[in-house]
Amino acid sequence: MSLLQSIWPYIDGFLRIAPGIVLLPLTFFLGWKKVGHKVHISYSTAHERISASRIGNVVITNLKDKPLTVHEVHAMIDRHYVLPVQKFKTPVIVKGLESFAFDTDSVSHYYLGVEEYEPDSLLGQKVEFYLTTQDGLVKCKVANPPSIQSYSKFKDYVVASAHTRKYNDIVYNDKAVYALIYNHDGQSHTAIIEDGGFIITGWPFLPNQLSQQDMASKDSVKAALMGSEIKYIIKDTELFVHKLR
Structure with missing residues (x-):
């Protein structure tokens, strides 16, 4: 019996499982893309003469390969105030690996309790974003500036209410x-x-x-x-x- 004949059963067995070994990292990667949520947000600020300063244009980027249903968007300012950014009348579906851009609604005033709150400028302030989704709260990473990080809790913070005339x-x-x-x-x-x-x-x-x-x-x-x-x-x-x- 030749050497090739003696080792062929081992070679044949390896060739049968080799495609699975090669595809395993790809399978793992594609599965990971569907687990949990990973979202980036970029935003601008809006200043108008007859309405309150607010977070203006917002872009939500879904980095997972599954749809994300967004009901509301909130921002935490300096880890102290929670500011309503947008409440969608019809939930927005951001497809997997895609982005959704929108302009926020104008607001006459913001109130913290009975005291008026005016977010004159968000420059130099720590701004974090949270999405209310079908799976609960989703923290986002702010894309501008990239050094801003997101956090998962704001239950102990004062939430600003929006009043619109x-x-x-x-x-x-x-x-x-x-x-x-x-x-x-x-x-x-x-x-x-x-x-x-x-x-x-x-x-x-x-x-x-x-x-x-x-x-x-x-x-x-x-x-x-x-x-x-x-x-x-x-x-x-x-x-x-x-x-x-």
């Missing part, structure tokens, strides 16, 4: 003084006059600012506008002024 779907806060409702080109429009006299959000006309004297009352606001070139664009009977505060 809207007028015709425009979110406003105490800087907004009047709302202008007018008809133009057969459509109804709404604009806001803030406390500095600027007319914003839906007012493409001049004048776009009123003096403090003109803002003394609803009647003086309308009189100032109807005494300008606006009277050739908007009819007196189709301009209404509503006092917001």
Whole structure:
């Protein structure tokens, strides 16, 4: 019997199991991609004249090869306050190994109990994100800056509540003084006059600012506008002024 014939049963046995050995690391890797959750978040901050400063555009990246159902997004600020970022009316499904981007809803004010809380700037503050999912809370790693880490508990922290005021779907806060409702080109429009006299959000006309004297009352606001070139664009009977505060 030759040497090859004597060792062939061992070679044959090895060749039968070799594909499984080669595929084992790949099988383990693919299985690991489906276990648990691993999520990255990147974000920007939004600052507007008539609403509270807030976390603005958010990108959720699902690093696992299975879908992630997100109901709510919260941020922990300096490991002390928990800030509501977004509550989805319909849960968002982030597919495996994909990203989902969204703009957060505007907020008039944040309150910690009865005290107003204004997150003026998140620069220099430690910001951590948590997702409320079908599997419970999921901590995220913040992608910007990459040194920020996520933590799994915030039950002992004060949670900020969001309070939103809207007028015709425009979110406003105490800087907004009047709302202008007018008809133009057969459509109804709404604009806001803030406390500095600027007319914003839906007012493409001049004048776009009123003096403090003109803002003394609803009647003086309308009189100032109807005494300008606006009277050739908007009819007196189709301009209404509503006092917001």
